[in-house]
Amino acid sequence: MVQLKQRFQSFEDYLAYDDGTENLYELFNGELIEVPPESGFNVETANFLFAILLPLVGHRRLRGHGLELEVRGEPRNRYPDLSVIYEDQIEPLRRRNTLRILMGPPMLVVEIVSPGEVQRNRDYIAKRSQYQDLGIPEYWIVDPQEVTVLVLELRDGVYSEAATFRGEDRLRSSQLGSLYVTAQALFDAAS
Numbered sequence: 649m650v651q652l653k654q655r656f657q658s659f660e661d662y663l664a665y666d667d668g669t670e671n672l673y674e675l676f677n678g679e680l681i682e683v684p685p686e687s688g689f690n691v692e693t694a695n696f697l698f699a700i701l702l703p704l705v706g707h708r709r710l711r712g713h714g715l716e717l718e719v720r721g722e723p724r725n726r727y728p729d730l731s732v733i734y735e736d737q738i739e740p741l742r743r744r745n746t747l748r749i750l751m752g753p754p755m756l757v758v759e760i761v762s763p764g765e766v767q768r769n770r771d772y773i774a775k776r777s778q779y780q781d782l783g784i785p786e787y788w789i790v791d792p793q794e795v796t797v798l799v800l801e802l803r804d805g806v807y808s809e810a811a812t813f814r815g816e817d818r819l820r821s822s823q824l825g826s827l828y829v830t831a832q833a834l835f836d837a838a839s
Contacts, residue, residue, distance in 0.1 A: 653679055659724050663746065672714070674723035683727060686713060690760040692838035693790060694729045697758060700829050701732065708738050709755075716746040717754070719778040726775060728757040729790075732823070753784040755823050760790045768793075776800065780807045786823050790834070797831050 655678045656662040662675045672683040686694075691713075698710055711731040719726050725746075731754045733747070740751055747754060757779060759771045771789055779787050780802065787807060789798040796814045800807040801822050813819050813831040820826045 655679060659718060662724070663744070672716070672727055673725075674727075675725055676723040681723065686729070687762060689792065689838045690729060690762060693760050693792070693834065694758070696834060696837040697730055697790075700827055701730075701824070704824050704827075705732050709733050709735065711741075711745065711754075714745055715741075715754070717757075717782065718746065718748045720749070720781050721778055726778060728754075729760045730758040732756040749782065753779075753782045755784075756786040756788070756821065757784055758788040758790060761792065763793060776807060780805070786810075786821060788821075792835060792838075795831070795835055797834065 654665065656665065656675060657678065659675065662680075665680075673680040674683055675681075694712060698712065701710055709732055711728075711733060713727055713729055715728065715731045715733075717726045717728065717731075718724065733741070733754045734752070737747065737751060737754070741747065759775055761768055761771045776787065776789075783802060783805070785802050787800040789800070791798065796812050797819060798812050799810045799821070801810040810822060811817075811820065815832050816830050818826060818828070818830050819834070
């Protein structure tokens with residue numbers, strides 16, 4: 649018996665779909681692509697950042713890998729490793745942890761680069777373009793291979809490189825201020 653793949657004509661059709669699992673999917677050209685589990689390193693790094701940001705923004709504004717962002721282009725949705733949302737976005741996300749385009753962008757997103765050229769291009773090029781298009785004010789690219797944290801800030805609708813943190817540089821955010829952690833401490837936390 650041949651089983652046909654589920655196809656979706658719109659993002660609304662996708663949002664109405666429930667396969668009865670907790671799997672995360674990206675909607676790409678009308679088809680579901682299952683998002684693979686994160687590496688332990690990426691999870692630990694995101695958790696460490698979560699703990700650092702928690703006292704600054706509180707638990708309701710911090711979202712881990714499960715926050716789904718509707719984006720333009722393909723795929724139609726992304727799951728950042730860590731996000732900080734605005735206060736007025738908390739209530740609409742209670743029913744479903746999906747931030748639709750019409751709800752406005754999150755304040756900040758963080759992606760932790762996985763090994764490999766495809767993953768690198770996805771975080772540095774594809775996601776950068778989609779997050780810029782959404783108008784996300786700040787985008788962090790945490791790169792374990794380069795041992796750097798690149799902070800991009802939206803200026804006049806375009807991301808510019810605000811800072812690259814490495815070693816004993818203390819992390820700073822234009823949205824949240826100076827953090828009490830160095831780039832090296834962030835990478836050491838998951839080593």
